Amino acid sequence: MAGFHLETDRLILRDWQAGDVDDLHRVCSDPQVMATLGPVMTRTGTAALIADLQARALDFGHTFWAIERKSDGRVIGFTGLVRGAIIQIAGQLEIGWRLAADCWGQGYAREAAEAALAWAHEHRSGEPVIAITARSNTRSRALMQRIGMSYQPEHDFEHPALTQGDPLRPHVLYSIKPGAWD
Ligand SMILES: CC(C)(COP(=O)(O)OP(=O)(O)OC[C@H]1O[C@@H](n2cnc3c(N)ncnc32)[C@H](O)[C@@H]1OP(=O)(O)O)[C@@H](O)C(=O)NCCC(=O)NCCS
Numbered sequence: 001m002a003g004f005h006l007e008t009d010r011l012i013l014r015d016w017q018a019g020d021v022d023d024l025h026r027v028c029s030d031p032q033v034m035a036t037l038g039p040v041m042t043r044t045g046t047a048a049l050i051a052d053l054q055a056r057a058l059d060f061g062h063t064f065w066a067i068e069r070k071s072d073g074r075v076i077g078f079t080g081l082v083r084g085a086i087i088q089i090a091g092q093l094e095i096g097w098r099l100a101a102d103c104w105g106q107g108y109a110r111e112a113a114e115a116a117l118a119w120a121h122e123h124r125s126g127e128p129v130i131a132i133t134a135r136s137n138t139r140s141r142a143l144m145q146r147i148g149m150s151y152q153p154e155h156d157f158e159h160p161a162l163t164q165g166d167p168l169r170p171h172v173l174y175s176i177k178p179g180a181w182d
Helices: 018-028 043-060 108-123 138-146
Strands: 005-007 011-014 064-069 075-083 093-099 129-134 170-176
Touching: 005 108, 011 108, 018 043, 018 075, 018 093, 043 064, 043 075, 064 093, 064 108, 075 108, 093 108, 108 138, 129 138, 138 170
Parallel strands: 093 129
Antiparallel strands: 005 011, 011 064, 064 075, 075 093, 129 170
16 A cells, blocks of 8 residues: 655655654654643654554554655654544544644644645545644644634643643644635
8 A cells, every 4th residue: 555645845744654763753852842742752652652653544544644844854743633532532533733843933834734634625524623732832722723723612621641730731622624724
């Protein structure tokens, strides 16, 4: 079976490869990137994350794909679609992203996320797409808005994997309905 490959002007969204661990680990071990997500990750944790994302691609035909920058071939992070795993969004089509800090502010996340949304529209047509993030994650929330998603305040929730008092525990949910990104 041919691997996943989706091109935008500056980026390639693709399946994960064994050699991607170093690039992704630079992202996941950076305190600036992880400040809105949780503890920085070990290299073993990053390798396990890639394995999990590969397994999801096999199970569902989509995942958080690697983002490769065309200009230098570097994997600068990921974006894509998974099936929500926590109870509040179980089974829903969830878009997400994580990018190396030196690549923020250049429109890469938006470019990749819009391509992922277009893919959902074409291949999972009729399904709404949701996104969740810590309430305080202003950069991620701004991106959700930029790609046309709407905040759903009635779906605010406390993330079940985080302990009470953790500042990242309060979460927000955004969604976009089929057709809204036409
Ligand atoms: C969330 C995250 C992906 C957002 O990345 P980002 O770079 O801010 O988002 P975009 O790609 O949309 O870039 C937007 C910025 O690029 C600027 N930009 C520059 N060139 C651009 C171009 N060619 N096209 C579009 N925007 C461009 C925009 O003006 C905007 O600037 P601003 O941030 O000063 O307003 C990133 O901050 C991140 O990885 N955070 C850590 C992980 C995380 O929190 N993940 C989400 C968990 S739910």
